[in-house]
Amino acid sequence: MTIETVSTNRAFGGVQGVYRHHSTATGTNMTFSVYVPPHDEGAKLPVVWYLSGLTCTHANVTEKGEYRRACAEHGLIFVAPDTSPRGDGVPDDPEGAYDFGLGAGFYVNALAEPWAEHYRMRGYIESELPQLLADNFPADMSAQGIMGHSMGGHGALTISLRNPGRYKATSAFAPIVSPINCPWGQKALGGYLGVDRSLWAEYDACALIESGARLPDLLVDQGAADNFLDEQLKTHLLEEVCTRAAQKATIRMQPGYDHSYYFISTFMAEHLRWQAERLRG
Amino acid sequence: MTIETVSTNRAFGGVQGVYRHHSTATGTNMTFSVYVPPHDEGAKLPVVWYLSGLTCTHANVTEKGEYRRACAEHGLIFVAPDTSPRGDGVPDDPEGAYDFGLGAGFYVNALAEPWAEHYRMRGYIESELPQLLADNFPADMSAQGIMGHSMGGHGALTISLRNPGRYKATSAFAPIVSPINCPWGQKALGGYLGVDRSLWAEYDACALIESGARLPDLLVDQGAADNFLDEQLKTHLLEEVCTRAAQKATIRMQPGYDHSYYFISTFMAEHLRWQAERLRG
Numbered sequence: 113m114t115i116e117t118v119s120t121n122r123a124f125g126g127v128q129g130v131y132r133h134h135s136t137a138t139g140t141n142m143t144f145s146v147y148v149p150p151h152d153e154g155a156k157l158p159v160v161w162y163l164s165g166l167t168c169t170h171a172n173v174t175e176k177g178e179y180r181r182a183c184a185e186h187g188l189i190f191v192a193p194d195t196s197p198r199g200d201g202v203p204d205d206p207e208g209a210y211d212f213g214l215g216a217g218f219y220v221n222a223l224a225e226p227w228a229e230h231y232r233m234r235g236y237i238e239s240e241l242p243q244l245l246a247d248n249f250p251a252d253m254s255a256q257g258i259m260g261h262s263m264g265g266h267g268a269l270t271i272s273l274r275n276p277g278r279y280k281a282t283s284a285f286a287p288i289v290s291p292i293n294c295p296w297g298q299k300a301l302g303g304y305l306g307v308d309r310s311l312w313a314e315y316d317a318c319a320l321i322e323s324g325a326r327l328p329d330l331l332v333d334q335g336a337a338d339n340f341l342d343e344q345l346k347t348h349l350l351e352e353v354c355t356r357a358a359q360k361a362t363i364r365m366q367p368g369y370d371h372s373y374y375f376i377s378t379f380m381a382e383h384l385r386w387q388a389e390r391l392r393g
Numbered sequence: 394m395t396i397e398t399v400s401t402n403r404a405f406g407g408v409q410g411v412y413r414h415h416s417t418a419t420g421t422n423m424t425f426s427v428y429v430p431p432h433d434e435g436a437k438l439p440v441v442w443y444l445s446g447l448t449c450t451h452a453n454v455t456e457k458g459e460y461r462r463a464c465a466e467h468g469l470i471f472v473a474p475d476t477s478p479r480g481d482g483v484p485d486d487p488e489g490a491y492d493f494g495l496g497a498g499f500y501v502n503a504l505a506e507p508w509a510e511h512y513r514m515r516g517y518i519e520s521e522l523p524q525l526l527a528d529n530f531p532a533d534m535s536a537q538g539i540m541g542h543s544m545g546g547h548g549a550l551t552i553s554l555r556n557p558g559r560y561k562a563t564s565a566f567a568p569i570v571s572p573i574n575c576p577w578g579q580k581a582l583g584g585y586l587g588v589d590r591s592l593w594a595e596y597d598a599c600a601l602i603e604s605g606a607r608l609p610d611l612l613v614d615q616g617a618a619d620n621f622l623d624e625q626l627k628t629h630l631l632e633e634v635c636t637r638a639a640q641k642a643t644i645r646m647q648p649g650y651d652h653s654y655y656f657i658s659t660f661m662a663e664h665l666r667w668q669a670e671r672l673r674g
Contacts, residue, residue: 121655122618128655178459180658337403374404377461 115248118143124184125150130170133244137236138197139229144241145170146249147190149183158255158391159189159245160281160384163237163264163271166296167215169194173261176373182381186388189251193241195263197230211296212303218291219267220315222304231304238271257281257387261376262340263288263296265332269317273325281390283331283383285376286338289350290318296344318353330354330361331386333379335369396529399424405465406431411451414525418517419478420510425522426451427530428471430464439536439672440470440526441562441665444518444545444552447577448496450475454542457654463662467669470532474522476544478511492577493584499572500548501596503585512585519552538562538668542657543621544569544577546613550598554606562671564612564664566657567619570631571599577625599634611635611642612667614660616650 118130126149135142151157160183162173170192173179183190196202196217203226205213217233246253258279260268265287272282291297292312301312313319334347341347347363354361369375399411407430416423432438441464443454451473454460464471477483477498484507486494503512527534539560541549546568553563572578573593582593594600615628622628628644635642650656 121651121653122616122649122659123655124659175457175654178462178658180655181459181662335403368403370402372402373456374402374409374461377459378403378405381462 115244123147124180126180126184128174128180130174135197135236135240137232137240140197140199140202142194142197142236143170144191144193145174146245147180147183148249149180149187149189151187151250156250156252157187157189158257158388159191159251159253160387160391161237161256161258161268162190162192163219163258163260163267164192164195165260165262165264166195167210168264169215172373173376176377177380178377179380179384182384186384186392188384188388188391189249191241191245193237196233202230203227212299216263216300218263218297218300218304218315219271220301220304223311224304224306227304233267234271237267238275255280255391257283257391259283259285259383259387260287261285262345262371266291266297266315266317269330270315270320272327273317273320274314276325280328281387282327282329283386285379285383286334286340286345286371287317287332287350288345290316290346292316292319293349294344294346318349321353321357321359326357326359328360329390330359330363331383332361332363333383334363334365335371335375336365336367337369338371338375340371396525404428405461407461407465409455409461411455416478416517416521418513418521421478421480421483423475423478423517424451425472425474426455427526428461428464429530430461430468430470432468432531437531437533438468438470439538439669440472440532440534441668441672442518442537442539442549443471443473444500444539444541444548445473445476446541446543446545447476448491449545450496453654454657457658458661459658460661460665463665467665467673469665469669469672470530472522472526474518477514483511484508493580497544497581499544499578499581499585499596500552501582501585504592505585505587508585514548515552518548519556536561536672538564538672540564540566540664540668541568542566543626543652547572547578547596547598550611551596551601553608554598554601555595557606561609562668563608563610564667566660566664567615567621567626567652568598568613568631569626571597571627573597573600574630575625575627599630602634602638602640607638607640609641610671611640611644612664613642613644614664615644615646616652616656617646617648618650619652619656621652
């Protein structure tokens, strides 16, 4: 697999790059960003995956996430994939809604038509992109962490829960903790997977924990002034299942913070320090 | 004068706001952003002005500048104005070029038609907006610093040089140091001021220093891989005049860095620490 360099910029002593490649998982071209911090020649560095939320591409966190200073300090590679396939022939929500189709892949492998051909973000993030990263960057694939925001928080939690031992650190900003139980998730899982709800559980962090999946630890920050908290994010469901299941977790409500990158950037450095302790520990 | 709140977001314990008002200087509505860090009730805080470069609005640095952590740490208010008047009746470059007209006010009070009516960014930044800030925010106007990028670096240097004692700290990222001597500046000053070059000198940092204006100190960072360095920015002209005039200055070439916000954000925290030392010292 070859990758094309879209851009590189020096930042905080390292290189912020944007890259494009043809994905066999999605059958489309895909764009992603990678920050490689300053490092010794030949060194392999821990990797943090960042999965973005609805409407985002790689660019949102790359421009607004304020992660480079902390990644440079801790020696972390930071990878930001896109949130869906895009391009000619990729179907979108029939009404162009922001919460399904383009920009809203929900990190599933779709089963229903017409989505099943291209909407394979689970396979892309779990299998194809890690191999691409290992082949093209100084990445220590034995030291991976994963984090995400909103829909990407859902992605980070569910991907980590389904792959025990692969990610040494898992954290999230304002995650959708139980798509089975909120309108965004019901639309997405119903659309991509179909009406058989037994197929939805592997894409629901609360359901995965309920049925026995465990993480070594978990860090979640949630803005208390987030407009999506009550109807879509429902952080309390994650708190409850973690208590019931004795899943170690730090879940913090942050007074006054909303759903934006102003919230994410505020807590990004702390999440990366928390990740680094587990990746380098 | 009243201001309208466009948005506020909690960030790094403070508030990132965007505001709009009718400007008497430009005769248009103007939008600007202000970050107010966490502070004690009733406290007045030092202010750092950030002037943006060609094509920018307040939004570029607000989203990509990575200044909030340092402003929260040092207790600095950070103000980001727009770079030109905008709206109905505001003339633009006849060919829509990026380097003149909308997004390219060059911090001058225009004298030539049709620019003179609205293109009054000097008066806006030097007089009107400071009064608005003093009236509406917890700003200690006896402790102001100024910085900027590219065209805004030119703005920061020239405004500070023309107003001795007002700004206790002056710094710049990749400034246009001598618009009289580069294509961007010649087009802008010729267009806004007319062909009489004797009127240009007050908008040229090197000419101002040459003719006796002084700052207590000056910090400039310039990317050595900046595509605009040789033709437009010409940092060496500032180095030379500072040496000739015994103007205290730290002017640093940063290897590998370009003209982007990846460069600015890398050095932002250091500039703000340098500013804070002078504003709180």
